[in-house]
Amino acid sequence: MSESAILEVCAFHIESCIIAERAGAKRVELCDNPVEGGTTPSYGTIKSAREKISIDLYPILRPRSGNYFYNTDEFEILLTDIKICKELGCNGISVGIQTISSEIDTEKMKRVVELAWPMGVTSNRVIDAATDPFQALEDLISCGCERVLTSGQKSAAPDAADVLKKLIVQADGRIIVMPGAGVNSSNIRELMNATGASEFHSSARRAMPNPVQWLNPEILDYGHVYIADEEEVRKMVEAIKSE
Numbered sequence: 001m002s003e004s005a006i007l008e009v010c011a012f013h014i015e016s017c018i019i020a021e022r023a024g025a026k027r028v029e030l031c032d033n034p035v036e037g038g039t040t041p042s043y044g045t046i047k048s049a050r051e052k053i054s055i056d057l058y059p060i061l062r063p064r065s066g067n068y069f070y071n072t073d074e075f076e077i078l079l080t081d082i083k084i085c086k087e088l089g090c091n092g093i094s095v096g097i098q099t100i101s102s103e104i105d106t107e108k109m110k111r112v113v114e115l116a117w118p119m120g121v122t123s124n125r126v127i128d129a130a131t132d133p134f135q136a137l138e139d140l141i142s143c144g145c146e147r148v149l150t151s152g153q154k155s156a157a158p159d160a161a162d163v164l165k166k167l168i169v170q171a172d173g174r175i176i177v178m179p180g181a182g183v184n185s186s187n188i189r190e191l192m193n194a195t196g197a198s199e200f201h202s203s204a205r206r207a208m209p210n211p212v213q214w215l216n217p218e219i220l221d222y223g224h225v226y227i228a229d230e231e232e233v234r235k236m237v238e239a240i241k242s243e
Helices: 014-022 043-052 072-087 106-116 125-129 133-143 157-171 188-195 230-239
Strands: 006-011 027-030 056-059 092-095 120-123 147-150 176-179 199-202 205-207 226-228
Touching: 006 014, 006 230, 014 027, 014 043, 014 226, 014 230, 027 043, 043 056, 043 072, 072 092, 072 106, 092 106, 106 120, 106 133, 125 133, 125 147, 133 147, 133 157, 147 157, 157 176, 157 188, 188 199, 188 230, 199 230, 226 230
Parallel strands: 006 027, 006 199, 027 056, 056 092, 092 120, 120 147, 147 176, 176 199
Antiparallel strands: 205 226
C-alpha cells in the first residue's frame, strides 16, 4: 500500500470530535445515542462540531434506532436533516435505507445522494442488514454512494475478514468498503493486511465517570457519556501507517 490507510472515528460527544482530529483521524462520523447504535445528532451538536474541527465531518442521519425501513414521515425528516447538514458545511453524511424485504431501497437512496450533493454519502451498516451483501453492494454503487461502512455481516469486523475482502475485490475501486465494529489497535493492522481495506471505522470509546457529586440510587436511567480514548485512536492511526 503506497499510502497510509485512514481512520474514521465514530464520535458520540463533541469532545470526541476534537480528540479524533488531535489524534490523527481523518474523518468523524458524528452520532447521538450510542446504546442504540447511533441516531441523528442535534443541530447544535453538528454546528458545534463543524466549528471546532477541520477534518471531514459526516453526521449519521438515522431518525430512530431499530431497522432502516422508514415510513414517509421519517424519510421526510431525513431529507430535512440532509439540507441542515449542507447548510452547516458538513463534508458528507452517513445514511442507509432498506425496503421491507431487507434489500437496499435504491429509489430512496438515489434521492438522498442527489439531494446531498456536493456532500459525499457513506452508506452505514444497512448492508449488514441485507439478505445478500454482495447484491447490496452493487445497489449502493448504482445509487452513487462513495463508501459503505460494514462489519461483513458479523457483530465485529475482525470476525468477517473473508467477507470484507470479497466485498473489496468486488467493489474494484467503484466504492470504498470501510470495515467497522470491533476494530481496535490490537486488530486493525491484521484486518488491513487480511482485507486490503484502506479506510477503517472505530469509536475507540470509553465511558466517562459521572462527575456529579450525588446520584440518586433510585434513578437507574442516567446512562453514560462515551468519549473517544485519545491514546487508542493514536495507536490505531499509527498501526495503519505505511511502512
